[in-house]
Every structure is written in C-alpha cells, then in structure tokens.
Amino acid sequence: MEVVIRQDATAVATFVADIIERLVSSRPGAVLGLATGSSPLGVYTELVRRHRAGTLAFGRATVFLLDEYIGLPPGHPASYRTFFEQKFSGLVDIEPGNVHVPDGAAADVDAACADYEAQIRAAGGVDLQLLGIGADGHVGFNEPTSSLASRTRVKTLTDETRNDNARFFSSVDDVPRHVVTQGIGTILEARHLVLIGLGAAKADPIARAVEGPVTSMCPASVLQLHPHATVIIDEAAATRLTLIDYYRATFAAKPPWQST
Numbered sequence: 038m039e040v041v042i043r044q045d046a047t048a049v050a051t052f053v054a055d056i057i058e059r060l061v062s063s064r065p066g067a068v069l070g071l072a073t074g075s076s077p078l079g080v081y082t083e084l085v086r087r088h089r090a091g092t093l094a095f096g097r098a099t100v101f102l103l104d105e106y107i108g109l110p111p112g113h114p115a116s117y118r119t120f121f122e123q124k125f126s127g128l129v130d131i132e133p134g135n136v137h138v139p140d141g142a143a144a145d146v147d148a149a150c151a152d153y154e155a156q157i158r159a160a161g162g163v164d165l166q167l168l169g170i171g172a173d174g175h176v177g178f179n180e181p182t183s184s185l186a187s188r189t190r191v192k193t194l195t196d197e198t199r200n201d202n203a204r205f206f207s208s209v210d211d212v213p214r215h216v217v218t219q220g221i222g223t224i225l226e227a228r229h230l231v232l233i234g235l236g237a238a239k240a241d242p243i244a245r246a247v248e249g250p251v252t253s254m255c256p257a258s259v260l261q262l263h264p265h266a267t268v269i270i271d272e273a274a275a276t277r278l279t280l281i282d283y284y285r286a287t288f289a290a291k292p293p294w295q296s297t
C-alpha cells in the first residue's frame with residue numbers, strides 16, 4: 038500500500054486527477070469505478086476543468102458507481118445517479134449509456150445486483166476504483182461486519198452513516214436505511230484502488246484502515262490485501278498515523294521510474 042500525504046484537499050484532488058488522467062490518456066477505453074459523497078468532489082471538478090481545457094476526453098471510458106440508495110424517487114437530488122450526473126458525468130463527454138449505477142429501484146433488487154456484477158465482468162473489470170471512507174471505516178456502503186468476500190447486494194446503513202449523510206437531505210429521517218453497494222469482494226477485484234481521505238473526521242478511520250488489523254470491523258482495512266492500493270490523504274486526515282514520517286520519506290524518495 039502506498040500512503041501519499043498532501044497539504045490539503047486541493048492538492049489531493051490534483052494528485053488523484055493526475056492518476057486518472059494518466060490512465061485515461063494511455064487507455065481511452067478505461068473502466069473507472071467511481072464514488073460519490075464529498076471526498077471525490079475536488080477530483081471531479083479538476084477532471085471537468087481539464088476536459089473543458091481540451092486536454093482530457095472520456096468519450097470511450099466506462100463508469101461503474103459504487104452504490105445507490107434504495108427508495109428514492111428517480112431524479113431525487115441526493116440519489117447518487119443524480120449527484121454523479123450533476124458533478125461529473127453530465128459535465129464531460131462520457132456516453133450516458135456507459136455510466137452504470139446500481140439499481141436501487143429495481144423490482145427484483147437481487148437480480149439487479151447479480152446483473153451489475155455481470156456488467157462489470159462484461160466490461161473487462163474495473164481498471165481504477167476511486168473510494169472514500171466512512172467515519173466507521175466503510176468503503177462503498179459496506180458497513181462494519183460486511184463480509185470481506187461480499188458482492189453487490191443490499192445493505193442497511195448504520196445510524197452513524199445516516200447521520201453523516203443527512204447533510205444531503207432535508208433531515209436525517211429522509212436518509213434511506215437501505216442501499217445497494219458493490220461488495221468488498223467486488224471492490225477488491227479492481228486493478229488499482231485509490232482511496233481519498235480528507236479532514237480531521239477521517240483521521241481515525243484512515244489510521245485503522247492503513248495500520249490496524251484487516252477486519253470486517255473496518256472494511257477499508259481490506260486495502261491491505263490488495264496488490265495495488267494508493268491512499269491519498271490531506272494533512273488533517275494523516276494525524277493519527279503512527280508511521281507518518283515513513284510515508285513522507287518514502288514518497289519524497291520515490292524513484293522516477295516507480296509510478297503510482
């Protein structure tokens with residue numbers, strides 16, 4: 038696992054946008070696994086800026102979102118499909134048909150989950166999976182005690198996550214209890230995992246994910262099992278890392294031939 042500490046959210050966004058630009062420039066048909074929530078917003082803003090500047094195209098890329106709420110009406114502003122269209126896919130040249138979102142409104146949700154897995158496989162798997170991290174260590178909406186082998190399925194949100202996400206709704210009572218999320222086993226099959234952590238509220242889960250035991254009590258700790266995982270955090274999210282000096286020194290001494 039590589040841990041990269043940048044000064045602030047803007048520097049994190051630039052660093053992650055660079056990784057995505059390198060991938061999409063070398064492989065225009067790349068399959069991107071993307072997250073919603075606050076953490077990747079700066080990345081999307083930067084990618085949109087580069088697209089508008091004419092240096093970056095997504096016309097052949099495919100996207101699979103991590104998760105979606107169950108029970109929101111189509112077009113609800115907090116639905117992850119709508120959020121993603123407003124923040125990214127609707128602002129660049131991605132073909133709408135190449136944007137895949139777990140179907141939280143399907144009549145048969147289990148069948149829709151199996152179909153989502155099949156679509157990821159049919160696309161050749163995910164090249165790069167962008168992840169945020171929840172205060173309780175979740176990735177996607179895989180809450181603590183999620184099976185480390187889980188696939189796309191329905192999960193129940195913890196009260197902590199519903200409270201954290203209430204800022205996107207009129208009140209916490211409006212935050213759905215149920216979601217569809219890619220499983221931890223699904224996420225682990227992506228070829229590169231890129232996890233963003235921003236702000237002091239993420240310092241504890243980042244420390245548990247990077248330096249704690251691999252445990253379903255902190256689903257993000259599974260990144261330790263992945264051969265190519267990059268954790269990119271700002272200073273505030275790095276404060277509880279025991280080996281913080283080592284991560285800084287490793288990054289500073291990184292040979293030019295070693296890519297992220």
Ligand code: F6R
Pocket residue numbers: 071072073074075076077103104168169170171175176177178
């Ligand atoms: C969103 C997702 C979640 C968020 C996490 C952090 O698609 O999968 O795991 O990444 O809840 O949310 P923010 O970034 O809003 O702090």
